[in-house]
Amino acid sequence: NDLHIDLFRNKRLGFDEVIYGKNKSTNQLIDIINLYKNKNLNFFCTGLHPEKINELEKVFPDLYFSRESGTARNFAYPETKISNSVGVITAGTSDAQVAYEAIETLRVLGIPFEKYIDIGVAGIHRFLHYLDDLRNHSVLIVIAGMEGALPSVVGGIFAQPIIAVPTSVGYGTALSGFTPLFAMLTSCANGITVVNIDNGFGAAMAAFRILQQIENKND
Amino acid sequence: NDLHIDLFRNKRLGFDEVIYGKNKSTNQLIDIINLYKNKNLNFFCTGLHPEKINELEKVFPDLYFSRESGTARNFAYPETKISNSVGVITAGTSDAQVAYEAIETLRVLGIPFEKYIDIGVAGIHRFLHYLDDLRNHSVLIVIAGMEGALPSVVGGIFAQPIIAVPTSVGYGTALSGFTPLFAMLTSCANGITVVNIDNGFGAAMAAFRILQQIENKND
Amino acid sequence: NDLHIDLFRNKRLGFDEVIYGKNKSTNQLIDIINLYKNKNLNFFCTGLHPEKINELEKVFPDLYFSRESGTARNFAYPETKISNSVGVITAGTSDAQVAYEAIETLRVLGIPFEKYIDIGVAGIHRFLHYLDDLRNHSVLIVIAGMEGALPSVVGGIFAQPIIAVPTSVGYGTALSGFTPLFAMLTSCANGITVVNIDNGFGAAMAAFRILQQIENKND
Amino acid sequence: NDLHIDLFRNKRLGFDEVIYGKNKSTNQLIDIINLYKNKNLNFFCTGLHPEKINELEKVFPDLYFSRESGTARNFAYPETKISNSVGVITAGTSDAQVAYEAIETLRVLGIPFEKYIDIGVAGIHRFLHYLDDLRNHSVLIVIAGMEGALPSVVGGIFAQPIIAVPTSVGYGTALSGFTPLFAMLTSCANGITVVNIDNGFGAAMAAFRILQQIENKND
Amino acid sequence: NDLHIDLFRNKRLGFDEVIYGKNKSTNQLIDIINLYKNKNLNFFCTGLHPEKINELEKVFPDLYFSRESGTARNFAYPETKISNSVGVITAGTSDAQVAYEAIETLRVLGIPFEKYIDIGVAGIHRFLHYLDDLRNHSVLIVIAGMEGALPSVVGGIFAQPIIAVPTSVGYGTALSGFTPLFAMLTSCANGITVVNIDNGFGAAMAAFRILQQIENKND
Amino acid sequence: NDLHIDLFRNKRLGFDEVIYGKNKSTNQLIDIINLYKNKNLNFFCTGLHPEKINELEKVFPDLYFSRESGTARNFAYPETKISNSVGVITAGTSDAQVAYEAIETLRVLGIPFEKYIDIGVAGIHRFLHYLDDLRNHSVLIVIAGMEGALPSVVGGIFAQPIIAVPTSVGYGTALSGFTPLFAMLTSCANGITVVNIDNGFGAAMAAFRILQQIENKND
Amino acid sequence: NDLHIDLFRNKRLGFDEVIYGKNKSTNQLIDIINLYKNKNLNFFCTGLHPEKINELEKVFPDLYFSRESGTARNFAYPETKISNSVGVITAGTSDAQVAYEAIETLRVLGIPFEKYIDIGVAGIHRFLHYLDDLRNHSVLIVIAGMEGALPSVVGGIFAQPIIAVPTSVGYGTALSGFTPLFAMLTSCANGITVVNIDNGFGAAMAAFRILQQIENKND
Amino acid sequence: NDLHIDLFRNKRLGFDEVIYGKNKSTNQLIDIINLYKNKNLNFFCTGLHPEKINELEKVFPDLYFSRESGTARNFAYPETKISNSVGVITAGTSDAQVAYEAIETLRVLGIPFEKYIDIGVAGIHRFLHYLDDLRNHSVLIVIAGMEGALPSVVGGIFAQPIIAVPTSVGYGTALSGFTPLFAMLTSCANGITVVNIDNGFGAAMAAFRILQQIENKND
């Protein structure tokens, strides 16, 4: 068998290995899911194209599939284990699918969150309207495509840790997400950190690492 | 002689040929200046490195040199010929030298202007403070390096023509100005236009084209 | 609901929010259109692939769809509100679809225009034939793919504001439009401004900003 | 005067505006320092080339200059205000100067830290030797050039927030730091976040944002 | 006929010409296979998309096709001619298909091998578990996508020749394999060599060149 | 009508306008062909995808279509008007389709030619076998993908004008043809000239320009 | 000795090996020149920086150095051996130094030529003024930086072979010459061929290959 | 002290840690050399700019410095420990300095070698002249800049392991060595492996890994 599941990851990091579905064939995924079932392990998979979900659903009708976030899992959401929350913000409606991947991951990790979709800088009053709500979260995930300006504005106003996620939304000079990626990395607002293009999953994981520290020190 | 001055440019476009100094050797520039002197033409040159200015100043002590804008000219500023004005905005202090090139060109063209330096999004209240002043200009030149977010914010609030100028300020993912360039071109604010990196000269020229139309139609 | 319509944009900028259709799923678009219908708002959407139009047409047969420009709207063209006109020029026939997006936007904004398709530099007499017609417009939108040389020639002859639009027409070193984009930005003709690749919409919006100034000052 | 100091940044974010020195001329910096002196403000500046420091030192012999981190300040380090600490790790000795920028910033912010220089994957036993020490820190800053592999290894073993900093160390395919940047962003270890190339300052700022949350929730 | 088979390659290099199938049309491939059949030559072809295999299988049902490695051949595996072996390692399960291309080529060349799939740095204990097994091979082929960190770790521990193969696994900043390619080329582990992205075939060929030298000198 | 045929091109350059089919919709092409028919003009079109040819063939069954070269025309090949010939060489079989585009264009222009397919440097004796034949041509078109080494070898041995054509054959670091393009442009063999990637048409046109000079001076 | 002079190049190609000086150290060049002197060979070297010329001139005061073209030679210009001529055109004055390299090479090869400097598209009447003169040459070398539009205009009007040379003149999006390079390769004028950026030497060599064919066929 | 020498590298890999000098300051290097001296360790350092060597030579006049290879060491060459040899080939004279780095490393490792400088494809008879000599080596290091064609020709003729080294020799489209790098990686000759641009050191290390295997299996 060509799979080495990382069985000790939860022990080391506090979360199980998550399967990355994008570059795996449907056949490979079927083998993996069967292995997880046989071993009674928690299966969570990201990066699934809608068509791959259709094929997998035929074989495993009992899995939980989410087309809008491109994920699958074989377990129910856990109880919320963490007392602090995450704000998930997007600049446009087109960025929503990346937010859904982050949110599904937060749910799987038992982290409370609030979402703020489509409040980007082209109409900045929409963002300003939520200033008080946003101040309540311990971490802000800010998702934007095209020119990726929103994290700079957020980072100039709020003191929390900010995890910026560039998206591949846009065309031409948006460069499939490299322009907002580079913009976020060279932001004039200080202390913003960044994850890979469209990587809502990674942003949630980074939030989890931070929240775990807050909880630990809090005990 | 290896120079063909474009003697009819003013007739066609309303301004004289401007010499581009960056890729010319000092010897080439000396030949050109002498030619302009002999023919009694207006000489205006951009893209001059401070050291090149030092060398030229020794040969032509009577020229007007501007180190902060990298320009030289052999004539006094004309009278202001145009009744509408331009607002020249920069995000940071580091972007000021590009603003100076735009301003020197506006002066040479007889265009009234106001400058607003260092009012970028990292501290957005600085920009908001000038909302009323900015509304008075017929054209806004918005200059920013790093992530180049300012034109998106300006373009979302103001209805005037906006000429965005990316600068090479920043390092790493600022990509010598390509990141703000691409960001400005893919801005979610509509109808922003863009010129080359650090091209304060070109922005002023574009403003001139617009202002000429306003004046013409006004008569 | 994951949508924050920018209801005050017309007040600020003189035009309503336009929906960007390219990176939205058909389901997202259906939700948005229903929302616009319920609120009795003007819906205008760009960046629609022909197949997406087919799907939307089934659900909303009463919308106005334009396959050649990739747009949809739920209202009739307004009366022409503006007295000055725009010339829309393309280098080749392949660039026509970008021109159609610009033209549809001009129509929606109530701006008069004239089109000049397929008059690029490979047979420059075609462009020279229209010199007198072109001089009558207050703004010139110049659209070209491949090497993007036409705006340089136009900008060297005409004094009006020139908005250059690079297109993704070409192959290999045309770089999906980055070569004409860079060529236009580094043009030796002065004061040309540029918008994103294939962005006919943005060019029309930039023209609108200019024409609004001319009208305002004219009153 | 061409400077708008962001006087309320400390109130909003908990730290003062930091001057970015790289793209400012020595003359601009002298003006800024004088302004800060006159207003009795805390001046801290990053991105200073050794030669610029030499010039500034002649004018302001009473400033604190640090050549190895490229910084200057006009105030003594504050008392440590924060009870949790940061581990600063580098892969090679060549990456040390980026670590020094991070460390100087941590000192200015009053954050306790420990440094671990030159323990990269080419001799992985060096890193393994510090496993126990590293577990004590609340945040890990991991700095690496060339192939940037160290954050992946660290992130696979430790559960804390990890801020990865790519450096411009290397040649050819190291791409002046873009290779480790992209490697860190696409790391198979989950939840790693990244800042700009050589941006030790930004990494310290991001750590500060996290530590502030831990402190706040702790009270 | 538009084909010049290199009939002397085996004489010069010890292996026959291998057909590169990716950029050939199915019609071209059918012509080539018929030619090989008529001339009674050994046909081995790489780079075959599953759909192309489907089409070829209809015409040549007697060929050996391998969908997981994208190859076809008209002859049985030869006897193992070589006494030393190759270890084929991958970082993830998604990299397995590149390993299969390498393995099929090793089989065709009569080289013994062992495979170690999915033992990358995110859970480094999986790799450490095989330290003793890996030491027995004369050459190590190390295959990794995303950040491509595994060859650095392997090369820092093992003294054998290491042939690193970047894969196109990943998204965004993985750059379709250029990020692991550049990472491997700029590895801080010394003496690692690299082949093209996804080039399992080339890695096996390079191993063959090395093993031939060991055999020759051994006689 | 949105088409300006360049009716004087033959007079200026000796050949008619050729339609570039790649970025035109089938509808646009149908309009154009009808126009050419109505005006009784010679229609020659390149860059046609096989599927587009299928659609056009249904409408215009009397046109001459060539799937392997991606072209269509409405006239028979002219008599050979030129006494000197062109050698068309490719490195691999995969490069043949670009050769066919060049050859179809040479036929349309009435130029004699000889083809030499699949004689690249991996088995250099294949090329050496044709040394005497190749010496007879007045121009050599050398077509190669992947590393694009063949033009350097040809240019180091033969004195004729050499027009190198990079192809998009290869994967990974072949960069869709940019690697052979750049290799050919930086060849250590002197006086090689290059055309766009996959541009067999352009190479034939460049040969035509040279051969016309030879004929003219010969009269 | 670490040099293998190609003694048979003239026999094969009609010209001697030319030394490429850019990446050779002054010491290497001194060794090479001494070798050429001892063997009584014709030495011609390109790519010499002015400072390298200064150093070499001290050691070899009897060589012919040309600072404006960056070349050195140890022999007088040959008699003109060729009856047809070359037109050398540049778009701007800044492109002149590349023209000088081409011209020096033409002189060394005994080819008659005429130069037309600074007649680019920003003032297209300058080019139109020379239409009749340009028609007389058998080959046109067209040199341009920035957007590189001139070869498209020339190629649309003239039937001769056109060798386009992009220059590194410009800034920002001129991309050190890659923008005019790509523009020339994707030109809508047919049959233009291109050489490397700033490669005046290669353009002259390509012209030589063409002129040799004309002469040969003429005899 | 900010240095963790890898003391067990020789035990693991058969060679000591080599100091990479390029991105270290002279002060850092002085500290390191002193540490090596105090600990009586073998110091070997690569990537030293001539000026850095000048500075180090003043402090450590007893070290062995090599300006042409950019290296320093504190020990004499060891006895030749290995019975098989390496052929070091370059395409041009400009590539020689990379060959010297490889050769110095081979000497330090006690490996016999032969050099073949300046025998590239522009005059391919130079390479053909050495066919018999080259067949004797167990490994071939092939170094080339510009278009990097030589490894393809060598790999098509010789059966040994071939380590290709791209160099930064060339200009424009040579892309500072990325063009030969990509060309070598996508070579149509099979089983060529590649190291980083200008990395003569790495090529020698890779040869060492291979030769060690041959020796081991031989015993």
Ligand SMILES: Nc1ncnc2c1ncn2[C@@H]1O[C@H](COP(=O)(O)O)[C@@H](O)[C@H]1O
């Ligand atoms: N090393 C650094 N890297 C990135 N940004 C910085 C750095 N140091 C300061 N900054 C920020 O850069 C902004 C630059 O604006 P300015 O100094 O006005 O050009 C400042 O407001 C700081 O927030």
Ligand SMILES: Nc1ncnc2c1ncn2[C@@H]1O[C@H](COP(=O)(O)O)[C@@H](O)[C@H]1O
């Ligand atoms: N010329 C070179 N190119 C690439 N890597 C090198 C070179 N010389 C030494 N190295 C490696 O680079 C690592 C650099 O780490 P450091 O010296 O700590 O910055 C050393 O451990 C060597 O393994």
Ligand SMILES: Nc1ncnc2c1ncn2[C@@H]1O[C@H](COP(=O)(O)O)[C@@H](O)[C@H]1O
């Ligand atoms: N700063 C500038 N940026 C871009 N173009 C310029 C600039 N200054 C002058 N130009 C234009 O560049 C052209 C350059 O041609 P030349 O001076 O002949 O090399 C001139 O005709 C001007 O139109």
Ligand SMILES: Nc1ncnc2c1ncn2[C@@H]1O[C@H](COP(=O)(O)O)[C@@H](O)[C@H]1O
């Ligand atoms: N300016 C130039 N640009 C490109 N290639 C050149 C130039 N000058 C000479 N060459 C060629 O470059 C090769 C370089 O090899 P080498 O001089 O041995 O490094 C020579 O054989 C010439 O054919």
Ligand SMILES: [Mg+2]
């Ligand atoms: Mg929206």
Ligand SMILES: [Mg+2]
């Ligand atoms: Mg500031």
Ligand SMILES: [Mg+2]
């Ligand atoms: Mg046309």
Ligand SMILES: [Mg+2]
């Ligand atoms: Mg070290």
Ligand SMILES: [Mg+2]
């Ligand atoms: Mg796995």
Ligand SMILES: [Mg+2]
């Ligand atoms: Mg073949």
Ligand SMILES: [Mg+2]
């Ligand atoms: Mg000029």
Ligand SMILES: [Mg+2]
């Ligand atoms: Mg040579």
